[in-house]
Amino acid sequence: MTVIREPEENFPYKLESWTATKPAEGVVDERDKAWTQAVARGFHEAETSDDRLPKLITTAAADQQRIYGVYATEVLQHSLPQLDPVATYASFDGTLNVGERTVPADMITAVTVRPSHRRRGLLSAMITADLHDAQQRGLPMAALTASEATIYGRFGFGEASRFRSVTVDTSNGFALRSAVTGSVEMLPTSSAADLQVRLFDLLHAETFGSISRPDHYRSMVAGEGSYDHPEPDRKVRVVAHYDVDGKIDGYVSYKHLGYESKPVSLEIIDILALNSNAYLALWKFLGEVDLSAAVNMPGAPMNDPLLWALTDSRRYRVTREGDSLWLRALDVPALLAARKYYADGELVIKVNDRLGLAGGRFALRVAAGQGQSESLSAEGTADLELDVAAFSSLYLAGVSASTLHQAGRITAQSEQAALKLFDKIFQTPEPPVSRSSF
Numbered sequence: 001m002t003v004i005r006e007p008e009e010n011f012p013y014k015l016e017s018w019t020a021t022k023p024a025e026g027v028v029d030e031r032d033k034a035w036t037q038a039v040a041r042g043f044h045e046a047e048t049s050d051d052r053l054p055k056l057i058t059t060a061a062a063d064q065q066r067i068y069g070v071y072a073t074e075v076l077q078h079s080l081p082q083l084d085p086v087a088t089y090a091s092f093d094g095t096l097n098v099g100e101r102t103v104p105a106d107m108i109t110a111v112t113v114r115p116s117h118r119r120r121g122l123l124s125a126m127i128t129a130d131l132h133d134a135q136q137r138g139l140p141m142a143a144l145t146a147s148e149a150t151i152y153g154r155f156g157f158g159e160a161s162r163f164r165s166v167t168v169d170t171s172n173g174f175a176l177r178s179a180v181t182g183s184v185e186m187l188p189t190s191s192a193a194d195l196q197v198r199l200f201d202l203l204h205a206e207t208f209g210s211i212s213r214p215d216h217y218r219s220m221v222a223g224e225g226s227y228d229h230p231e232p233d234r235k236v237r238v239v240a241h242y243d244v245d246g247k248i249d250g251y252v253s254y255k256h257l258g259y260e261s262k263p264v265s266l267e268i269i270d271i272l273a274l275n276s277n278a279y280l281a282l283w284k285f286l287g288e289v290d291l292s293a294a295v296n297m298p299g300a301p302m303n304d305p306l307l308w309a310l311t312d313s314r315r316y317r318v319t320r321e322g323d324s325l326w327l328r329a330l331d332v333p334a335l336l337a338a339r340k341y342y343a344d345g346e347l348v349i350k351v352n353d354r355l356g357l358a359g360g361r362f363a364l365r366v367a368a369g370q371g372q373s374e375s376l377s378a379e380g381t382a383d384l385e386l387d388v389a390a391f392s393s394l395y396l397a398g399v400s401a402s403t404l405h406q407a408g409r410i411t412a413q414s415e416q417a418a419l420k421l422f423d424k425i426f427q428t429p430e431p432p433v434s435r436s437s438f
Helices: 032-042 052-064 122-136 189-206 216-220 276-288 332-338 387-395 399-405 416-426
Strands: 002-005 011-018 068-074 086-097 100-114 141-144 160-168 185-187 235-242 248-256 267-271 294-300 316-329 347-352 360-367 369-375 383-387 410-412
Touching: 002 086, 002 122, 002 347, 011 122, 032 052, 032 068, 032 100, 068 122, 086 122, 086 141, 086 189, 086 294, 100 122, 122 141, 122 294, 160 387, 185 189, 185 276, 189 216, 189 235, 189 248, 189 267, 216 267, 235 267, 235 276, 248 276, 267 276, 276 294, 316 387, 332 369, 347 387, 383 387, 383 416, 387 399, 399 410, 399 416, 410 416
Parallel strands: 100 141, 267 294, 347 383
Antiparallel strands: 002 011, 011 068, 068 086, 086 100, 141 316, 160 294, 160 316, 185 235, 235 248, 248 267, 347 360, 360 369, 383 410
């Protein structure tokens, strides 16, 4: 246990941190129990039953999560006990695919502040402590998936990729334009955990914009519960696709939403496929499941090939579009040097960072797809000037510099020339895709 910040006159709280550890012989530490229940309350979930707590804390330990808790120094009579944190936060190390390589990333999760203690600097204390720690440990990027879009911009996070939620009409007439090969078969749900890890690791290594997954995916896809829904779900089913050689190259975890759903629907929990044939074959299976007339997919990619594979594209209905991955640069030169590029050129970029973590003026030179970067003196001109949140949004080319300039978020020395050059250098053949929520 480490005390990060002691109580002060204007901050009557203690900020503590520790590393998640697997419960010994299934016995959960009272501090871990109180912290986990505080997370559930913060996301308006049911408190976790005592028999499920060891499982949740074991998954956090598998990720080697750094746990942060804020504790009030004064507790009112009959209120929650002092051991219950008024704010929670956790982070763990992962990797981000930036094109032909991955970079280390500080992955942030479980951020809550008790409603009665908001606007008192609790989130600011936790996130700044974690970001400084990540930078000192040499991590060039921080990442999160946000439950609210207005919280993290002030800490330098920018929206980097997007997703769609879709509903596909699978009633009579559902069909694909082309035939698929291979076969599909149901699996015992117990096999889903290791299968999704194997498939995801292969996809993560080859997918631009992909970020690591937390360990709780292992139990979630098998219907054994997760941080969002800790109790087991026995309605979960798992199906794998086998290629013509009998090797598994895709899988889907899904469940039936019940006959009260209108239309009666299936919901995809997770779908991973190593190629488009496996992906469409799994959709063909889902579209032919009896006693259902629709399939909901909460995290479809923006360039989903299914839309173009259907004989009737109007069966594909986008129900929501939202932000997927948020990034926060911690080391701009390292990030500029790490990324894969598809055009050559030279730029000077000035990044402003009110937290003092990643600001500066930087030169980028790209040749043959490789970038070289150096820090320049603070004085001098720059082709583009922007804050760290805008830079983080631009890093994976999920948005163009021209668009952010039109939005008033970039200053350009020679507007059109500099913006066009930046977009030319940073453009990618495919948009970034993230398959992880954490």
